[in-house]
Amino acid sequence: MNDKVFISYAKEDYTFAEKLYDFLKENDFKPWLDKKEILPGQDWNYVLHKSLREANYIILLLSHTSVQKRGYVQREFKLSLEYYEEKLEDDIYLIPLKIDDCEVPDSLRKFQWVEHNSQDCFDLVLKSLCLQRNKYESFEKKQIASKEIFAYKELNEEYEYSNNNKTNFQLKSSYVQFTDESIASLSEVNAMIKGKNIDFITNSRRNFIEITGETKAIEGIDWYYDLSITPNMISKSVISLNENFYCYTGGAHGIGIIKGLNLHINPTFTIEIQDLFEYEDHAVVLNFVSNFCFKELQKMYNEWVETSEEEIELQTKETLFWEKSLLPEWDKYDSYFITKTGIEIIFNPYSVSGYAFGIQFVTIPFVELLKIVTEKSKLEALIQKIQ
Template identity: 45%
Template sequence: MELNSLIKGKVTGHVVNSRKDFLDLNGSIINLDYIGPDWYHDISYSPNLISKSVISINANNYNFTGGAHGNSHITGLNYHLDPLFIINIEELFSYKDHDNVLAFLSSYCHEELKKIYIDWLDIDTTSEEFNPDTIFWEGSLTPEWKNFSNYFISKNGLEIIFNTYSVSSYAFGLHIIPIHYEQFIKVIEDTEQIQSLIEKLK
C-alpha cells in the first residue's frame, strides 16, 4: 500500500538521522550490538482516526542521548485516501478565510494554553506581576500557519499539537488543544472545504 511505503520512508529517515547524530557525537558508526543506558530511540505510529476517505496518524518519536531527560515529539500525519495526498491544515479553508482562521487559532490556543499554564503554576492572575502576553515564547502563537501546522484530524474537530519547547519550557510539557469544527464554521465565510471534510469522516 502506498501509505505504508510513505510511513516506512519516514521511519527510515528517523533511523538514518539518529545514526548520523551518533556518528557526529561519537566519532564512529553505531554498532548494532551496542547496548548501553545512554542512548535510546523509539518510533511508534498509531491511528488517531480512520475513515473510508481520511486517516490521521500519531507519529511519536522519543530520543534519549544522555542528559537530564529525553525528548519526545509527536507529529500529526493526516492523509486523504484514494487518491493519497497529505492534508495540510491551511488547505481545509478557503484562502479568503485564512486571516480569520489564523486569528481565531492564535487567540483560542493562547487562551486554552494560558488556562493550563495558570493551573500548572497556581498563578494569582490578579497580581500586578502577572502578564499573560509574556508567558509563552515570543512568536510561538502568532497568527502564522507554521505555529498550528502540527495537528490531528478527529471525528469532531481538529486537535492542535504543541510539543515540549514549542511554546514554553520543557517542564510545561506537551499539550493538545481540541477545537470543534463548529467553532471554525463560526469564523469563516466559505464552509465548503471544512464541510467536505466533515462528510468524509462520517
C-alpha cells in the first residue's frame, strides 16, 4: 500500500530510468516503467494512463530531451500536475529529477528538484518517498479509527487456459474489498465489486470456451483479459471507484476502457453526473460541460499534433472531433470520477476521435461549476461530504 511510483521519462533517457526502477524495486517500492510493465499486444496508451492515475508518487525525469519534447511526455507532465491538485499542500507527490543541466519548466519550479550530479540523488528520492509513505500510513490509521475513511484490501485472481494449438487465454483481475463489514453500506459496495469481478470472469470465458467445455480451436497470438477495480477517492460519505477493463484478442492493438463508479455511502446508491445539479440548471450545466470539454480536448489534440495557429482558429467541435460526440447530452459525459476538487470526465477510445487519440481525462473544478448554477445546494452538499 502507498508504494506505487510512476516514472515519467523520454525514451532517450531509458537507461537512467531503468537504474532508478531497479533501485526503487530493491527498496520495497513498486515502480512503474512502461518498457518493464506493458506486455506485447497491450494498449500502451490505456495502460500508461491507468498506471499514472493509480500512482501514489510520480518521478519526472527532466532532461534536455524530455522538457522540449512534444507529445506523450508533455501530456504525462500535464496530467501529473492536474493530479497534484488533489493532494494536500505539504504532500510529496511530484519529484522532479534533473539528469542533465536542462532548464526546469516553469510549471514545475514550485517543486524542490533533485540534481543527478549529487552522489546520493537516488537516496534523496528514496528518503522523500519513505517520508510521504509514513505520512500516508499514519494519516490513514487516524482516519480509519475515526471512520473518516475506510480501510480496504486488494485481491487478485488469475486463470489460464490453452488449446491444442498452444494458444493461451489469460484472465487477470484485481479488485478491492473494504474490511469493515460492520457497516452495512460497505458490505453492499463489496458485493457490487465482487459481482462486477464475477461478471467479468464468466463473460470473458465464454469468448474462448465452447458449450462442450472445450477451449475453442483458435490459432495465433495469445488472448489476454484484464480487469482492475481500485479506489479513486474515498471519504466517509462518498466513494469513487476506477474500473479498468482491457482485452487483447489479436490484431494491431487491444482495447481498454475506463469507467467511473461513484457511490454514496450510508445509504448506498450510485451517483450519476446529472444527480449533482438541480433540474433547472441542467441545460446551463450541459452547455458549459460541452464547451469546457471541447476546449480542453482541443488543447490535448493540438499538443499531440503539430497545428498552426491558423488551423486552430478554424477548429470546431464538429470539424475536430466526431459529429455529435460533444453534444450537450448527459450520456456523452456519464463516465466520470468524483475527486476532492471537482469532477473528472473520462473520454475512452473512439468516444470523440479515433483510436490513436487514446483515453483522455478532462477535470472540471467545483469552483467553476458553482459559478454557473443558480441552485448550489447539491454541489455544496457533495463538496462537504468529500472534504
